[in-house]
Amino acid sequence: MARFFLILAFALASVGSLALAGLVERTFRVGKMNISRLCEKRVIAAVNGQMPGPTLEVLEGDTVEVHVINESPYNITIHWHGVFQRLSAWADGPDMITQCPIRPGNSYTYKFNIIGQEGTLWWHAHVSFLRATIYGALVIRPRRGAKAYPFPKPDREVPILLGEWWNANVVNVEKEALLSGNGANKSDAYTINGKPGDLYNCSSKEIYKLKVESGKTYMLRIINAALNNQLFFKVAGHGFTVVAADAAYTKPYKTDVIVIAPGQSIDALMIADAPPALYYMAAQLYQSISPPFPPFDNTTTRGVLEYKYSHVQSPHPQMPEMPAFNNTATAHRFYTNLTGLLMPGKPTVPLEIDTHMFITFGLGIDPCQTNQVTCNRTRGATVASMNNVSFRNPTKMSLLEARYKNVKGIYAEDFPNKPPLFFDFTNASVNTDPTLAPLLFAPKETKVKRLKYNSRVEMVLQNTAIISNENHPLHLHGYNFYVLAQGFGNYNKSMAEQSYNLVDPHERNTIAVPTGGWAAIRFVANNPGVWIMHCHFDIHLPLGLATVFEVENGPTPDSILLPPPMDFPQC
Template structure:
């Protein structure tokens, strides 16, 4: 086994002045954990014997060091979702993009500074489907403490991690799906902080409980850690004020429902102002945006996870009565989802980044499902029909196998990837018209090509991407996540993007900043970002089956002209393939 640090978790702070940053140090030991869910014992992969894993708390400006010891039977990486990784791309984590995986009985120390970010992010495995159980919250507080929040200081902060649970071994399911050219099956439950709640078998004592006091305020740090489902989240008798998404502050938005896609976070203030004589369910159920063409709609896990909000001191009536259940949206309520996402606006504070008004790189990127020829190792794949293959601009992304993209980029090694990801799709057609699935003349559009292609951009270039969903093999709301950057969401809508009309709706004043966008079902979105972080950064769908099917691309950002804008070499313990 590689030389690793002691396994104690500790925090070291070097305080020269009150405003100075700290070095926050943790050890993650990843291994097997036996848990009982839905009447069955299941061995899962977990961090430090916990599900969800440990919550990391830091302040803006701190340096975080996480020593990862891999005692699991799988190759593993950890991604610090939403962290910019300024000049520390070696610690970003996606397997074969910024590093080779950490092999069993080996270790790696993730080291990076947290600069210019505050709010709720999270960490998760970024190899295979291990993030189903390997995940946790990452909370970044203002450097000067919670008094610096741009909203009323809450009385308590509460992480709410929403997840999925499978009775079967998810790694085995994923392996079988690859062999057949398909995708893993539906989950068996949704969870709140790892617990499914009382609507599932053998789960009445596996409910998350939040105790509140009348009149006090609670900052719910909501994270969607599910592999494959966007979710509606509500608390009966209570409303929310959304004050941040993806660790970017928003103007206060009042709502009774939070809509959240895999990979996204939302900070929502909740005042405990309901009658304390009752208790209240918090609940989450899936938002199913899939609109296949032709019907029927694919199956999905149509269950609901619940927790309880209980007032303290407890009143006898609350203990003896059934908790109040919130009125949940329909599984298929596109209107609720679209209204939530389009109602968010950014809160611009002095010194915050602003929307780049001059654009250096214009891209139109179509994305969705398609088919490709079966690989030789897909032994059970239907050779005449092919395998499901997702793509961006008709390129189905293939992960390298010999060396990570970032190391190949740093060393100038050829043959690992090509820098020719296309700026536009190969063919412009009626992207969201379901006729593409029934008109024989259009079926050639189904087929994708596989490749490891990146888009090369100069340091500090302003990039605009029109993200256009297609109707091929079904229409769906895809959450697209960009590593290494936040982007501004300028506009979004349904149907085909039309530049003439869309530009008139661009929000260049106070757009929300995000790292993951749920592009509307059968629609489009426009994002902009400044490529001010040298390295290689993947952009991919956060529906896990779509990532493994190829719905990804990467940006290769060149070095700047100074040492401060140049990617340093990898650390000494950088994993090797």
């Protein structure tokens, strides 16, 4: 009898919890959109005729169903960037990792729950360069009946999506980059909420405007949706208080500049406390590559912050003083000053580790292929790798389907825990030292790292100077991780561990590993499935800067991956 009442009480509690949750159902039609930018008329792929696409607003605990109908001429997938996808890996979205793409004329319903997350995430295409125009914000607010934000409620919340624009078909931009064996052509503009701003040709009216009232507080939900560039973001005459990063609350951090890498999001409170006037908000490049610099887009996008009645007092907006494009000190200061907000009931950083991994990553070379028409025949084509393995997507079926059906021959489970050789990783002499020449070449393979359910993982992410030193933003699907420490040069275990923050490290799903440096992160592998970790510079993903974690099922029914949905796309 006692057991009966215990089960009944658990069932009633579950019903009560479900009653507080809701169903958010949307339809995304991916199709052609006519748009004029920078003096040219273009046809782009977009969702529901919008660029950026619609903002998806949900509450923590909600179930989300998005019906994606592909009316474009391209294969498409949608990735819900930063969503944990607990037991719903089929909805994660990366092409040929968790699904085959949605073919033109077909559809697929992404269904997943939002559990244990609040803040700003986003969604975007995960095929080719299509996320240049197929992207939008994903806003997660506290569930019904829960406490509000752990900071004073802002008067208004405003998505700020920073993008990147080409006066070309972005699919062709990527194809040309891969055929040439070189990097992608630089973009023609940056954008704020899809608008380039008045510094670009034919764009004086294509400028984002935010109207504010004196004394009110605005939460800017800032997302870097640019393909290949980190950005500085400022608002003239105003400061910020950062309160969250990648949908994980941080201790309040005051700053006048936001540094944000592709894939990252920042929630920043801004008080409209300046004299009523017009002020520019601006975003421009943070270029972390060591000189000599390749061609890059060193332009500035800007919008206008307009106070009520400000047109009477100041017709000319004030421009913020932006950091130099290569100001690594400012970027590093911002990234390393973020700490996590400790909250009751939330998981904390694991102190004991089951799996240690040391991962080197960066660029490399590969012998020219016959279809690479302008490849450098002496040097070879550019590739990218992790632990000297350049990741190659499977072609017959997705990794997740192969794992679920136990199909052999699609991938190997021997991704190495460490590089083939330890050397002076950040010294540019690696490119000329004949004894290290083999490290310049990275074979193309499909390898994954198998992890036991609930194993505690520490990863040291070490940049290398092979080809170039660069700050790479690495994104892990399906998880947040704790950022323990980061620094420059070669990782030194004894010295680095003294700097580990094991008390209040902040969480992220995307980390910008310092130029010529390293970062140490930890996570608990408690979500079964296959999860890609890759550079969020889009040109580096097809070049192979990625690996995949295959996480085993757990011992209980609620820790076992469910079967694929009925409409799961087939290759």
